[in-house]
Amino acid sequence: MSILVSRSTRVITQGITGKTGLFHAQQCRAYAAECQPGADVFVGGVTPGKGGTTVDDFPVFNSVIEAREKTGANTSMVFVPPPFCADAILEAADAGMELIVAITEGIPVMDMLRVRRGLERSSSRLIGPNCPGVITPGIAKIGIMPGYIHRPGTIGIISKSGTLTYEAAWQLGRVGLGQSTAVGIGGDPINGTNYIELLKMFQDDPGTEGILLIGEIGGNAEQEAAEYIRSSVTKPVAGFIAGQTAPPGKRMGHAGAIISGGGGTAAEKMAALREADVVVSDSPGGMGEAMQTAMAR
Amino acid sequence: MKIHEYQGKQLFRAAGVAVPEGIVARTPAEAAQAFETLGGSLAVVKSQIHAGGRGKGTFQEYPEQRGVVLVRSAEEARQNAERMLGSTLVTIQTGSEGKQVNTLFVEQGLDIARELYLGIVVDREVGGPVLIMSSEGGMEIEQVAHESPEKILSEPFDAAAGLYPYQARKLAYALGLDGAAVRSAEKFLPRICRFFVDADCSMTEINPLIVTSDGQLVALDAKVSFDDNALFRHKDLVELRDLSEEDPAEVRAADTGLSYVKLEGNIGCLVNGAGLAMSTMDLIKLHGGEPANFLDVGGGASEEQVTEAFRIILADSNVQAVLVNIFGGIMRCDVIVAALLNAYEKVGFNVPLVVRLEGTNVEQARQMLEASGRDIITATDLTDAAEKVVQSLNV
Numbered sequence: 001m002s003i004l005v006s007r008s009t010r011v012i013t014q015g016i017t018g019k020t021g022l023f024h025a026q027q028c029r030a031y032a033a034e035c036q037p038g039a040d041v042f043v044g045g046v047t048p049g050k051g052g053t054t055v056d057d058f059p060v061f062n063s064v065i066e067a068r069e070k071t072g073a074n075t076s077m078v079f080v081p082p083p084f085c086a087d088a089i090l091e092a093a094d095a096g097m098e099l100i101v102a103i104t105e106g107i108p109v110m111d112m113l114r115v116r117r118g119l120e121r122s123s124s125r126l127i128g129p130n131c132p133g134v135i136t137p138g139i140a141k142i143g144i145m146p147g148y149i150h151r152p153g154t155i156g157i158i159s160k161s162g163t164l165t166y167e168a169a170w171q172l173g174r175v176g177l178g179q180s181t182a183v184g185i186g187g188d189p190i191n192g193t194n195y196i197e198l199l200k201m202f203q204d205d206p207g208t209e210g211i212l213l214i215g216e217i218g219g220n221a222e223q224e225a226a227e228y229i230r231s232s233v234t235k236p237v238a239g240f241i242a243g244q245t246a247p248p249g250k251r252m253g254h255a256g257a258i259i260s261g262g263g264g265t266a267a268e269k270m271a272a273l274r275e276a277d278v279v280v281s282d283s284p285g286g287m288g289e290a291m292q293t294a295m296a297r
Numbered sequence: 298m299k300i301h302e303y304q305g306k307q308l309f310r311a312a313g314v315a316v317p318e319g320i321v322a323r324t325p326a327e328a329a330q331a332f333e334t335l336g337g338s339l340a341v342v343k344s345q346i347h348a349g350g351r352g353k354g355t356f357q358e359y360p361e362q363r364g365v366v367l368v369r370s371a372e373e374a375r376q377n378a379e380r381m382l383g384s385t386l387v388t389i390q391t392g393s394e395g396k397q398v399n400t401l402f403v404e405q406g407l408d409i410a411r412e413l414y415l416g417i418v419v420d421r422e423v424g425g426p427v428l429i430m431s432s433e434g435g436m437e438i439e440q441v442a443h444e445s446p447e448k449i450l451s452e453p454f455d456a457a458a459g460l461y462p463y464q465a466r467k468l469a470y471a472l473g474l475d476g477a478a479v480r481s482a483e484k485f486l487p488r489i490c491r492f493f494v495d496a497d498c499s500m501t502e503i504n505p506l507i508v509t510s511d512g513q514l515v516a517l518d519a520k521v522s523f524d525d526n527a528l529f530r531h532k533d534l535v536e537l538r539d540l541s542e543e544d545p546a547e548v549r550a551a552d553t554g555l556s557y558v559k560l561e562g563n564i565g566c567l568v569n570g571a572g573l574a575m576s577t578m579d580l581i582k583l584h585g586g587e588p589a590n591f592l593d594v595g596g597g598a599s600e601e602q603v604t605e606a607f608r609i610i611l612a613d614s615n616v617q618a619v620l621v622n623i624f625g626g627i628m629r630c631d632v633i634v635a636a637l638l639n640a641y642e643k644v645g646f647n648v649p650l651v652v653r654l655e656g657t658n659v660e661q662a663r664q665m666l667e668a669s670g671r672d673i674i675t676a677t678d679l680t681d682a683a684e685k686v687v688q689s690l691n692v
Contacts, residue, residue, distance in 0.1 A: 083529055108527035109419050110497050113456045116424050132626075146626040146657055161572020163624045167679070170624070170655060187571060189421050216572055219421040242575040245560070245582045246591070253556040253571025253593040255526065256421070261439045266579075283583050284576035285679035 001207025002136035002181045003156065003198070004099060004127070009041060009140055012073040014064065014080050014088045016045025021079035022055055024103070024144050028077070029058075031147040032140040041140050043071040064095035077133070077142050078102040085129065086111035093124040101142045102129035102192070109255075112190040119192065126192025130254065131184035132162035143184065153178020155291060156202035158195055159214035160187050160254065164242060164284065168214055171288030177295070180208040187216070187254025195225035203233050210236045210295050212287065213278070217243035218256045218264045226272035236294035238279040240287050241266040298523045300537045301345045303402040305501075305519030312492040315485060315515045319404035321345075328378035329371040331403035339406030342366050342377050344386050346396040347542040349520065354388030356380065357395055364388060364398075367406065374403060399541070407515060412505035413472060414438055415486075415516075417493045420453065428452045428460060428490055430468050434505030460490040477512025485514040496534065497527030546609050553605040555594055562587025564686055565610035565619040565648075567603070569594050569628065577622045577679075584683040586690065589616045600636035607644045618649045620686040622679070625656030634662040638669050649674060649689035653682035 011028070015021040025042055032041035044059040044067055051062030061067035064076060076097045080088040085104045092100045107129050119126055127134055133143010138152035145162070150169050155177050159165040165184055172179065183198055185191055195213065202208045211233070215222035222241060229237055244266040246252050248259040259265050273280050279297075281290035300308075306316040320331035322342075332340050344351050344364040351364035359380045368374045378401055387395035412434025420427040430450045433441045441448055450471055454460040462483050469482035493501045502520040509515060528535050540548055550557030556571065560578070564586045568574035571593045578588035590610060594602050610616055623633050634654070641650070653676040654662050666673055674689065676682035 082526060106526045108497055108530075109499065109524050110456060110494060110527065113419070113425055117457070144626070149626075149656065159572070161570060163568075163570030163626065164572035164576055166624045166626050166656065167573060167576075189419065190424060214572070216575060221421070224422075240576075242572045242579065244579040245588055246575060246578070247558070247560065250558050250591075252558060252575050252591050257571060257575065261442070282579075283680065284573075284580055285683070 001205055002139060003201040003205050003208070004134050004181060004183065005136040005140050005142060007036065007039070007139060009075050009142070010071065010073045011042050011075045011077055011142055012064070012067045012071060013042065013045040013058070014076055014078045014092065015047065016058055016060060016079070017047040017050050017055055018079055018081070021045070024079065025058060025077070026056060028141055028143075035138050035140060043073050064091050064097065068095050068097070073097070075099040075142065076101070078104060078129075080104060082106035082108070086115050089115050089126060090118045093119055093122040097124055099125050099127065100192070101127045101133050103131065103133055103144055105130040107188065109190055112188065116190060127183060128186040128192060130188045131186035132165060134181065134183050135179070136181045137179055145182070149173070150182060151178035153180065154207065154209035155179050156205070156208040156211045157182035157214065158198045158202070158211065159184055160216050160256070161214060161242065164214055167284065168212060168240075168287045172212070172291060175288045175292045177288070177291060180205060187256050189219060189256040195221055196228045199225060199228055199233055203235055208235065210238070210291060212291050213237060213239040213273070214287070215239065215241045215269055216254065216257050217241070217246050217252065217266050218254075218258050220264060222269040223272040226276040226278065229273075229278060230276035236279075236297055238281070238287070238290040238294040239273045240281045240284060240290070241269045241273070242284065298525055298528060298534070298538055299347045299542070300521055301347065301400065301539065302343065302519050303345055303400070304537045305521040306516065308496065308521065309489070309492065309516055309519055313488045314492060315513060316519070317404045317407055317515060317517065319402050322378060322401045322403050323382070323399065325375045325378040325382065328401055328403055329375035332368065332371040332374040335403065335405045337405050338369060340368050340374060341404045341406060342368055342374055342381070343402045343404065344381055344398040345400040345402055346386055346391070346398060347539070348388050348390035348396055350388035350390050351386065354386050354391070357385040357387060359384060396542070407507065407517070408510045409507045410510045411508040413508065414441070415489065415503040415506040417490060417498065417501045419499070423453045425453055426456055426490070426493060428454060428468070428486065430472060432472055434507070438504070454490055456494050459494070460487045462487065474508065478508050478514065481512060481514045497524045497531060498522065499524045546612065550592070550606075550609055553602055555592060555602060555606055555609070557609060558591040559613065560588050560590050561615070562589045563615050563617040563690065565589045565613065565616040566622065567592050567594060567606050567610060567619065568622045569624065573622065573624060577620065580679055580683045581620065581686065584687045586683070586687040589613055600639050603633070603636040604640035604643050607640050611644060611646070611648070616648060618651065618686050618689045620682060621650065621652045622682060623654050623656070625654065625659065625662070629658045630654045630656050630662035631658045631665060634665045638665070638671065641671060641673075649686070651676055651682055651686040651689060653677070653679065
């Protein structure tokens, strides 16, 4: 079992005629074909104005609604450039996509506020933006992570960061743990799905036995997650927070990674997680062992 | 992106937000002329740098001179401007090295009845913009939040609809305003909120926001920063950027598509991905070292970017060792090592270099490093890398 991605997932790629969009759609298609031989998981793409054409055997449609009607897709992977990305996400929601995974980095905050508003009126779930995507190893990946570093297993990963998630998956592998699903929620201040919603999904997922939560400086989503873990999560949880040495007032790469007004530090997040009985690793080199420790409790 | 106070006030004025009359001066003569033109008996001469704390800040060259001064004559304006222009202002936010003042803003003096605080930010938890006000004008808002949180009023508003007049009245009454001041707030507050949204601000702060003795709200200060991701649709705002206020190495890095932040330590690091880059800094610290920088080469990391990244790291004279930490995902390790080796050759290393690689095609990449014959220390995992780079300092 898993969350978000299953054998019935059918994906279209918005922005498929762009270089990055096409490259990753191809990578995702190849991974899905390896996992589910014979199944057609990545069923096409959308680029307004290029409907009716094909790129590398992907049919291209003018709109998401048309793509859904013709392919039966229920999920969209979004690679549309920042100026047009919010609109693309809202279009996917309007077309009834159950899951929208937005990889694009650099969407203006005001645009994301509009997206959040729009999504309140729909049943779509948005993952990201500015994230590596979602992978259920052995089923499919929707995003830019390398498939082979993820092994099927029972750990759910929730993370704000891309390469740090790869690092975590690799360390889990070294201690013999695979993943049920790994989710990148993204490094932007305003995003679609937060830790708490995913913690709930992993808690309810019979295929997940433990959860690894990877956070970073900025905001207080990790503190809220800690509160939720304390009250509602019975499965073992391990964690790591990046940015213990980050100076205040400086953006550390991710738009959301900034200590402002003395709040959002790694120290307070780590303390909150520890209070919720999460096994927190001080070192990024200790994420695998922390998970192992949590599982052994 | 941050802008100067005088630029913020020009934008405020265009948005219908009340500001004092003011004139920009770049020479002492212009400062004296500005005083004459304003025509009052009192004016304020304000240093224009991006850092805050200017009023309490002093100049390295003139320890008695403050960054913001009241003057009562054109001659006094000229004398102060002579000391301020070209001198280095040190405030609580500039660090000990201070910032050179190249521009002054000369403003009319106003009759102040009350000083309030106003700030607008996007609140992540609320998922929208929030107008924050306090009766404690002139104080740092963090200090007020810490000492008397009950004095802080937060009013979330809808980004599309803006702040409603009833919300403005609610805040005004809660702040103890009455009569003309409430009517002034009904105009002032929705307009500043509209400005925040329309200009894609990440922060707008007015501290103090004053109430004049005839009940008018006026922005006595203007601290404005914009969402960098939205600048593509604000060409006019991009022109307000003052590169002399930014760290040259950070500007250079940004131009190459790198994300770089200079720190105080002596171990330079080059990493792909923001989260891993932050973690690498933490790792160095945990093993007794001090990171010299944050540097994210991004997902791609072309040879050109890696070369420039090395140049930026090595240009920092504090750097005594460099740690490269790459987790090759879609980006293959062998491609990164090829870039690394070429960059190594071009840049010329005179400090130890520790490289930790993992991910796609890592074996091939390790062989390439070995075959290169370069004096590069390889590490097998994060902990090994941190230990080796810290050790290399003590050799």
